[in-house]
Amino acid sequence: MDLSKYAGLFLAESREHLSGCNQLLLMWEREPANRDAVGGLFRSIHTIKGMGATMGFTGVAELAHRLESLLDAIRQERVTVESGTFQLLFRAVDALGEAVEEAAAGRERAPDPALVAALDRATGQAGATPAGPAPPPRRRATDTPRARSVQVIIRADAVMRGARAVLAVRRAESLGRVGAVRPPLVQLEREEFDGRLAFRIESAATEDELAAAIRTAGEIEAVRFEEPAPVDGTAGGRRQIRVDLNRLDRLMKQVGELVVARSRLGVLAGQSDDPALAELSDRMSRLVSGIQTEVIAARMTPVGDVFERFPRLVRDLSRDLGKRIRFDVEGEEIELDRSILDEIGDPLLHLIRNAADHGIESPEVRERAGKPPEGRILLAAARERNSVVLRVSDDGRGIDRAAVLARARRDDPARGEAEALSDDALLRVIARPGFSTAQAVSGVSGRGVGVDVAMTRVRQLGGTLEIRSDLGKGTTFLIRVPLTLAIVRALLADAGGERYALPLAYVAETVEFDPRAVTALRSREALVVREQVIPTVHLRDLVASRERPAPSRRPTVILEVGERRTALVVDALVGQQDIVVAPFDAPRGMPPYVGGATILADGAPALVLDAAALR
Amino acid sequence: MADSPTLHAVIFRIGALNCAAPAGIVREILPRLDATRIPGVGQAVEGLVNVRGTLLTVLDGHVLLQQPRREEDEGAIIVVEVGGRRYGLGVGQVVDFLEVPAHAVAERAELPGIDPRLVKAVGIRDGAHFIVLDIDALVAPIIGS
Structure with missing residues (x-):
């Protein structure tokens, strides 16, 4: 059976457990007399051991087993916690973390013998039993096969339930002919699988032998030989599934485009006399806002x-x-x-x-x-x-x-x-x-x-x-x-009839350009704003705009990046807008102050200026 | 070119030149759209246009081939895919979609008024020559690395 597709899941689950182990160890180290953390540590390490064994990562399983033995000895007060114990536990958790990463990357190796020896010494046993699932019982060829219905329930808190279910079926197959698997095998590999599995087996093995073989898949709550119960996926309240982050990224990108399209539709509807179009535009706008909110919510993660x-x-x-x-x-x-x-x-x-x-x-x-x-x-x-x-x-x-x-x-x-x-x-x-x-x-x-x-x-x-x-x-x-990077608030500035977007995060303030406040700073034009001398950049000169003469009154945007301020003189400020920075294939020689591009509400593309490069 | 029985091509006009682009790289033909200029990148880049919510960089075919604009041309954008990237090529007028027998297309030839490196082949349609442009060579100096 190919379990490699579960490597990502194994890694994610193991990282969560290891991170939890670090928190528990820190808590315990702060209050050594308080043993509440030991149980949690033991359970996490035990889970990693089980997952490692299921995946065939014997190095991970073995190291986890040694660590688990030490924790068990501590839990049962067979071993006293000394000053060096925490350091050893931290070291072992770190090593287990490395072993998990390496194994998931396909570079599994045996655990460090010195660490294993140190763990065994601390546990008080020279050679602990190696980890690993028990070999499946052999089939007895003498008995006549008979058909039975089997129901397997995997523990609700077990990780990789799909993998375990597949493994359970495979173990059963080693003892007989399996059919009528419900839910079907392909669905077992989905995250929605609720852990209840039923199949029919024709086997000469006894029910005890079958159950023992199936249980080697690990985390099995029950194996029953009876008519399969209907598989009900609706039990429970809120259900959660893991979603690939890339999928959420793609979804967010699509929503970004939808937001742009919504703005465009709003402008078109505003130009039209058709009330039905205006109504549709409003409805679309509300729907898009709803989708945007939900997608952003789906990407939200606790700090x-x-x-x-x-x-x-x-x-x-x-x-x-x-x-x-x-x-x-x-x-x-x-x-x-x-x-x-x-x-x-x-x-x-x-x-x-x-x-x-x-x-x-x-x-x-x-x-x-x-x-x-x-x-x-x-x-x-x-x-x-x-x-x-x-x-x-x-x-x-x-x-x-x-x-x-x-x-x-x-x-x-x-x-x-x-x-x-x-x-x-x-x-x-x-x-x-x-x-x-x-x-x-x-x-x-x-x-x-x-x-x-x-x-x-x-x-x-x-x-x-x-x-x-x-x-x-x-x-x-x-x-x-x-809260989110997907949508950036920007100030829209005009230079020679062209519109440019400036992310508001860099805008300190806007002032009116006052020719009387012009001075020089290291032979460059600068503007004195509240006793501070700020170098100026004239946007129409920078972008070599050939259109229209410069207006007499010109707003000036004070940009602030780190300690550096720049006074960007523009022809006009034409409003603020939430923009979605859109990708495009940049031609050669694009100036560094062009940070990207976006599509404005009227559908026209506009360049986004990079304040850090305007100097 | 010679081992292909027919050439599928989009025929268009840029200034006084009749040009063709192999249909295999043409993704779409758009009417002329107002482009947002990108400062500092030279005249050969018309700018950015919005194609159904996606930004497309449009190159100016007239500047690239040093051809004058003709007033009677409506203007169009031919969307081509080069090296996995899509670009728009601004042209004067799209004339036809053509299937030409291979024997009607000759290998690259010297033609007056055009850089021979931009010519992939030369064909004849209704007794007039058309140039099958080497779009890769045409856009290579302009597009980003």
């Missing part, structure tokens, strides 16, 4: 999926750094579009690592400062209208603004003479790539490493990054990201 990797990271960091850090998480249930969630892990990683590495002080320093020796990092998520705010805060040393300012002035003598750095200005300085190299920030806090990376990634997601810091009290980074 906890990304958060769960960080407690382990902070634990390991605090051990390496000789610090005591408590890591708390809030709002794990808040949901974000999967595509954003996939990208947000990196910025969070940088900020959390920074907080542990540079924010939180050593226990001695904290005590001298009158703080508790254990520092605290909080990772929290909260929903705010159409965005999600992710907060990484620490109660560490905070950022010394005077030192940062001094450093910034050394780097850039032309810098303004501001006496103190505002939060915005502070972020612009420390998010400058390479700002805080080790020697640059001695006596500051070391922040800045990775802030530029976090800032860039967050911006790419159409989000914003803010900082709040109090010297001696701690620092908070706020990441604000849209």
Whole structure:
């Protein structure tokens, strides 16, 4: 039987269990006397062992078996938990994770003998029994075959129920002729399969032998020899199925196109005198909104999926750094579009690592400062209208603004003479790539490493990054990201009769172009806006627009990317619109400031400007 | 060309030239559409058009073949697929869809007023020559890598 098609499912399920194991281990390590975690750990490892054995991944099954034996011994208090036990358990869970990844990728190998030996030593047995399903009973050729109906029920909480059902049928086939499989084999492999399977078998084996063979498929709740009950797929309340993310991506793309088509239909209906068309357009609009909402909802995933990797990271960091850090998480249930969630892990990683590495002080320093020796990092998520705010805060040393300012002035003598750095200005300085190299920030806090990376990634997601810091009290980074990437709010600007879209995430403000405020900055035209000198870009010059003379009054869009501001002078602002960035085959020589293209409500294509490249 | 019994081609006019594109790479023929100009990419790219919700980059056949526009031409866009990508080729007028016997098409020949590298073959229709364009060679300098 080909089980390779279940490798993806095996991997996904195993990762979930392993992630849960890490959480449980962390919880247990914090309170060693509390054994609540042991049962959960045991069950997860046992499940991975079962799945590994079903898939034929003997290395995974064997390592899981050794780990399971140790956990069982701990559970039954045959083994005392010592200081090294947690480290061994973490090591074994990590190794199991690697073994799972390798096996799913088709590179299965035997577990590390040193680790196996260490697990066995801790369990108190020199050679544990190897794992693996029992061989199926042999068929006795002497008995006359007889027909029976068999019903098999796979445990409701079992993973890979389809695979197990197929395996159960195959095991039964080793003892006789199987037919009338209900549901049919092809349907067993679907996720909707509810775990109840019936078939007819002609076999000389006894019912006990048949049941024993079928049970080797694992996670079998019951094997009954009776008339098959009708298979009822409607039992239970909300049912869930796993859906390939690529399928959801394709669906989202189609919905994006539908949104564009809806806008177009709305414009056409508005131009027509036909009330039936207007009514149809309204109806279509409501239907499309409904579909859009549902598809976006289907892509929503709790941020906890990304958060769960960080407690382990902070634990390991605090051990390496000789610090005591408590890591708390809030709002794990808040949901974000999967595509954003996939990208947000990196910025969070940088900020959390920074907080542990540079924010939180050593226990001695904290005590001298009158703080508790254990520092605290909080990772929290909260929903705010159409965005999600992710907060990484620490109660560490905070950022010394005077030192940062001094450093910034050394780097850039032309810098303004501001006496103190505002939060915005502070972020612009420390998010400058390479700002805080080790020697640059001695006596500051070391922040800045990775802030530029976090800032860039967050911006790419159409989000914003803010900082709040109090010297001696701690620092908070706020990441604000849209709920979904599928639709971007944009400002539409006109230059020479051509319309260009500017994502609002980069628009700081719009002002009127005032020729009296024009000055020069490093031999470039610049505009003074509220005492700040901002280099200008004239959009009609940039795009070499040949049409129409420039109007006398020109709006100016102040774009902000990181610490850099650009004043984009346009002919007119023609409104805001939700746009869907559409792919197209770009010709050679396309300027870097063209970030993409979209289709406007009137059906005309428009180019989307990349604010980061407008300078 | 010579080993194929018939050539299926779309015949169109660009300026003074009668041209043809092998039907195998033609996906669609659209009426002339207003294109959104892409700055900085040169005159040979007309711009982007919206084809039923999909963006299509349209190249200007007149600029590519250095032919003048003729007022009487209505304009059309021939959608071709090159290297897995679709492009529009803006032409003066689509004239015909043709099945030509192979013997009516000769291998590449020198013709006045056109870069020989863009000519795949030359055929005769109603006593007049038409040029089977090498669309790959025509769009290669324009399309992205």
